[in-house]
Amino acid sequence: MFQRLQQLARPRAPEPLPARLDRRRIYVLPTAFGLFFFVLLLTMGVGALNYNNNPALLLCLLLAGTALASLLHAHLQLSGLAVQAIDAEPVPAGHPLALRVHARADVARPRRGLEVRAGDTSAALHLDDGAGEAVLELPTAQRGWLDIGRLRISTTRPLGLARAWSWVWPDTPLLVYPAPEAHGPPLPEGAGDNAQARLHAAGDDVHHLRNWRRGDSRRAIAWKPSARRDQLLVREYEQPQGADVVIDWRGTAELPYEARIRRLARWVDEAERDQRRYVLRLPGQPAVGPARGALHRHACLRALALLPEAMHG
Incomplete structure (x- = not known):
């Protein structure tokens, strides 16, 4: 009954x-208290x-009258x-997604007791100088687009x-990344002839000298150059790094479909954590990369999240 009445309320579509x-x-x-108050007034x-x-x-x-x-x-x-808008940072499936609802009032007057609800989750909406936001923790269960449905904004103020x-x-769906595999094999070996080196505190070769910063180890201080320049200098090392990591869909053929996606998501996270350049290859799509960084990670996990529910190959 409630759902049928809700369908009649505006808006009737995203x-x-x-x-x-x-x-x-x-x-x-x-409210229930309001009905009790009405009965009390009627009796009085x-x-x-x-x-x-x-x-x-x-x-x-x-x-x-009151x-x-x-x-x-x-x-x-x-x-x-x-x-005004809604937004949320993508999270792996199974983790709560922090939905931010941004609101603004075109008439400057106090607005108190506002609440935003999505499903069974609610949060207070506080307006400061006519603008504010509410943050709701929404549960996620599977990868892909998350349709949050209707948002209810309500208040019971003043009495x-x-x-x-x-x-x-809102007609704005939110993205949920695939949940990475908890345990699995290490990253595939790099391919190609573009081997690189990256800065690493425990590297083998000195890359350059830089000014000392709070927290640097005393063992990394270059004492002779520091004495010549009359300021503390610290050695930065570099460590050889393999060629670009190739994260290929075909390399997980022995796994079930969703397990293949979770393993590739895990390898993307590992390559990013190790600061390796990597390329993601999925069937029927152009290769993503090679690159590294937050934008590249998002592009790879987005491609994995939006893979069809049923696909073979």
């Missing part, structure tokens, strides 16, 4: 952001009329509010007698 809340999409209903009114008690009747009318004013105030808490709420249905 919408682009920003989305502004106006009177056509804000709903107000009494009947008793005051029955006993012709004017002070009690005046009090009842004053409380009723309740009606609180309904209008709850509506105004949401009116003019706009959800808790009524709840005003509105729906926002």
